Amino acid sequence: MKYLDEYRDPAKVKALLKEIESVVTKNWAIMEICGGQTHAFLHHGLDAMLPPQIELVHGPGCPVCVTPLEQIDRALAIASRPDVIFTSYGDMLRVPGSTKDLFTVRAQGGNVRTVYSPLEAVQIAEANPDKQVVFFAIGFETTAPANAMAVLQAKNKNIKNFSVLVSHVRVPPAMEAILGSKTNRVEAFLAAGHVCAVMGFHEYPPIAGKYNVPIVVTGFEPIDLLNGLLAAVKQLEGGQAFAENQYQRAVKFDGNESAQKTIQSVFQSTDRKWRGIGVIPQSGWGLSAEFQEFDAEKRFDVENIFTQESSLCIAGEILQGLKKPPQCSAFGKQCTQQTPLGAPMVSAEGACAAYYRYHREEIKA
Amino acid sequence: MNDDFDFEGYTCPVPIRPTETVILGHGSGGTLSRDLLNRLFLPELGKAAPRALDDSAVVTIDGQRYALTTDSHVVSPLFFPGGDIGRLAICGTVNDLAMVGATPVALTCGFVLEEGLSFDVLQRVVASMKAAAQEAGVFIAAGDTKVVQKGSADQLFINTSGMGKIPDGVAISGANAKEGDVVVISGTIGDHGIAVLSAREGLGFETTLESDVAPLNHLIQAMIGAGEIHVLRDPTRGGLATSLVEISEQSQVIIELNEPSLPFKPAVKAACEMLGFDPLYVANEGKLVAFVKESDAQNVLEVMKQTKYGEEAAIIGKVTGSGKLQVRLKTAIGGTRLVDMLPGEMLPRIC
Numbered sequence: 001m002k003y004l005d006e007y008r009d010p011a012k013v014k015a016l017l018k019e020i021e022s023v024v025t026k027n028w029a030i031m032e033i034c035g036g037q038t039h040a041f042l043h044h045g046l047d048a049m050l051p052p053q054i055e056l057v058h059g060p061g062c063p064v065c066v067t068p069l070e071q072i073d074r075a076l077a078i079a080s081r082p083d084v085i086f087t088s089y090g091d092m093l094r095v096p097g098s099t100k101d102l103f104t105v106r107a108q109g110g111n112v113r114t115v116y117s118p119l120e121a122v123q124i125a126e127a128n129p130d131k132q133v134v135f136f137a138i139g140f141e142t143t144a145p146a147n148a149m150a151v152l153q154a155k156n157k158n159i160k161n162f163s164v165l166v167s168h169v170r171v172p173p174a175m176e177a178i179l180g181s182k183t184n185r186v187e188a189f190l191a192a193g194h195v196c197a198v199m200g201f202h203e204y205p206p207i208a209g210k211y212n213v214p215i216v217v218t219g220f221e222p223i224d225l226l227n228g229l230l231a232a233v234k235q236l237e238g239g240q241a242f243a244e245n246q247y248q249r250a251v252k253f254d255g256n257e258s259a260q261k262t263i264q265s266v267f268q269s270t271d272r273k274w275r276g277i278g279v280i281p282q283s284g285w286g287l288s289a290e291f292q293e294f295d296a297e298k299r300f301d302v303e304n305i306f307t308q309e310s311s312l313c314i315a316g317e318i319l320q321g322l323k324k325p326p327q328c329s330a331f332g333k334q335c336t337q338q339t340p341l342g343a344p345m346v347s348a349e350g351a352c353a354a355y356y357r358y359h360r361e362e363i364k365a
Numbered sequence: 366m367n368d369d370f371d372f373e374g375y376t377c378p379v380p381i382r383p384t385e386t387v388i389l390g391h392g393s394g395g396t397l398s399r400d401l402l403n404r405l406f407l408p409e410l411g412k413a414a415p416r417a418l419d420d421s422a423v424v425t426i427d428g429q430r431y432a433l434t435t436d437s438h439v440v441s442p443l444f445f446p447g448g449d450i451g452r453l454a455i456c457g458t459v460n461d462l463a464m465v466g467a468t469p470v471a472l473t474c475g476f477v478l479e480e481g482l483s484f485d486v487l488q489r490v491v492a493s494m495k496a497a498a499q500e501a502g503v504f505i506a507a508g509d510t511k512v513v514q515k516g517s518a519d520q521l522f523i524n525t526s527g528m529g530k531i532p533d534g535v536a537i538s539g540a541n542a543k544e545g546d547v548v549v550i551s552g553t554i555g556d557h558g559i560a561v562l563s564a565r566e567g568l569g570f571e572t573t574l575e576s577d578v579a580p581l582n583h584l585i586q587a588m589i590g591a592g593e594i595h596v597l598r599d600p601t602r603g604g605l606a607t608s609l610v611e612i613s614e615q616s617q618v619i620i621e622l623n624e625p626s627l628p629f630k631p632a633v634k635a636a637c638e639m640l641g642f643d644p645l646y647v648a649n650e651g652k653l654v655a656f657v658k659e660s661d662a663q664n665v666l667e668v669m670k671q672t673k674y675g676e677e678a679a680i681i682g683k684v685t686g687s688g689k690l691q692v693r694l695k696t697a698i699g700g701t702r703l704v705d706m707l708p709g710e711m712l713p714r715i716c
Contacts, residue, residue, distance in 0.1 A: 001634050013698040043643075045700020107386040116566065116640075222698045337708040338396055358702040 035062030057321025200255025394602025447575030592661025
C-alpha cells in the first residue's frame, strides 16, 4: 500500500541495519518514548534484528497506561450514573480501576459508548438533551487538539449537557523526569513523531543540552525507526547531543501552530499524576478558567475520589526502563492481557502487552 | 523541574477479573470466550464432547458419522454491504458443518423477533435465507418463532442448527494438523469485519467494502477431491489468528505464517492501519483456512482457484514443528514475532 510499503521495504531495512552495525561500537540504552513505537518495533519483529549493542528502553508514552488509577475510578463513578452517557476512545474501556472497568459498568447497565472522535461525543450530547454526555479526554499532545475542539464546539453551540473528564499529559516533562531520576540509564531518546507533528520540537534542544542526551524525532514505520536509531547512535558514538528531526515528512520545528492555538485556548498547564510513575510537576493540561463549566470532575463531584495503588507490579521500573517485562515475576502468569496487574499490560501500546503478545516462548491458551 | 525526581514506590493496581457479569468480550471468539467455555460450559455441559473445539460435533449412529452444529446470529446493522443477517445465519451453519468435511443436509432455524419489527425487514431477511440455502444446497427442515417485548432484543436474532453427513475416509479436525502441512487460505482476510464495522459506525470510507459471507461447502467438496486435507476452519470471530492458535493447541504443532503471502484487500488494510486493528483478528464469514498434506498442496490450491469462493486462494504458511503450541509470523521486513488469540473485544486505539 502506498505510503506504507516503501517504509517497510525489507531491502532498505537490511541496508539500514548494516549501517547501524557499522557505526555502533559501544553499548547504548535508547528509549523510544512512544508506546506506538514500542508496538511497531515488536509488531514487525524489528527489536530482535537490532545489533546486540543497542538496548531499547520502552518509555511511558502510552496514554492509556499512564492515566492514573483514581482518574479511572472517577470515570467509573460518572459512567455508573443513570443520567450519563459516558463516551471514550475504545482502548480505555478495558483499563482496570480499583474494583472494575468500563466494560463491567456497561454490562451492569451503564451507558458507555466507544467513539472514534470527541466531536462524535458532542453530537451525541446534541441528540440526547435529557442526558449528560461525558467524554474521557485522555492522551498526549496528539489527542489534545481534537479534545479541545470538542469543548470549543460545545461552548459555541451552547451545549449544556456536555462535559469532559480531562487527564491530558505531555511528553517533555516526562522526559525530564526520567533524565533527572537517580536511577536513569537512558542515553538517547527517539522522540514521538505524532506528538511532534502537533507540538514541533522546539522544546527539545534545551533538554538535549541540559542533560547531554541526543533526541531524535522519529516516525512509526520500520524505516523511520531505523533512521531514528541510526541518527541517535551516530550522535552517541560521536559524543554529540542535540535535537534532530528524522520524521521530516510529518514534523516541522514549530509544529502545527493552529492546533497549538486550539489547545491553548481551552487548556492550561497543570501538575499530573502518571500511573506507575507518580506526580510530575506541570506535566499535563487541565481546562482553563474560562472552560470550567465543562469539567466533569466538578459537575459530578468526583474530585475527592483518591485511590492508593497497591504494590503488586513493577510498572514503575518497567516505565523507567530498569527492567524488561519478562523480568517481572508476574509476567504471563498472574499478569496477562485478560488479567492485567498493571497499566503497561492493559493497552496494545503498553510495553508489557507488546511483549506478552509478540515475545512469549509458548502461548498459554 | 525537580532534579531529584524519584520513581521509587510507584506501583500498579491489584488484579481484577471481570467474573461477576458477562461482558461483550465473552462473545468475541477470543480468549474470554474460551475462558467461559473452559470454566463453565464444558465442565457442566460438554463432558461428552471431545471435539468441542471443532466447528461441528461428530456423532456416529450405526457406523455412519454425522456432523451436528448450532450457531446464533446477532449482527448490527441487519443489512450490510455484501450481506445480511439471513445470509449470515445460513452460511454460518453450512460452513461449520462443512469444516469437518461433512456434506450439509438439513438446517433448523429459530427466530427471536422484537415487537415492532417491520414485515418488510423480516421478508427481506427470509428471502435472503432462501437464496443462501438454495446456493448451498441445503433445506430448512424445522423452525421456531418467539416474539419478545420491544427493547428486549435488537430487532431480530436468528439461531440455525444443522446436520450433515461425513463421507467415509474423510478425517478432518483441528487436532489433525501434522508437521510439514501447508497452510492455505481461500481468499482475502478481514473483509466481513471491516465491512460491518464501516456500515455500523459510519466511518465514511470512500470505497464500499463488501462482506465475504458465502457458503463454502462446494469449495470444500472440490478440495477434498483434490488432496489430503487434515484441518479446515472458518476464521470467523477472533479472525485468522485466533483460529490458528486454536489449531496449534488442538494439534500441538508450531505454525509459521509468512506475512507477505497474506492476501488483503487494500481497503481492509488501510482501514486497519487507520483504526489500529490487526487484520489477523478481524472476522471473516466466507473464508476458510486449510492444512493440506505437503505433496497435495499445489494441486488443492489450483482446484480452489477455479471455484467461485476460492479464486484468491493462497499458501500462507506451514507447520514447522510439533510438541509445542506456537504460532509465529515471519514479518514483511524479515523479523519474527508471535501471534496470539484475540484477548477480548477488538478496540480501536486512541492515537
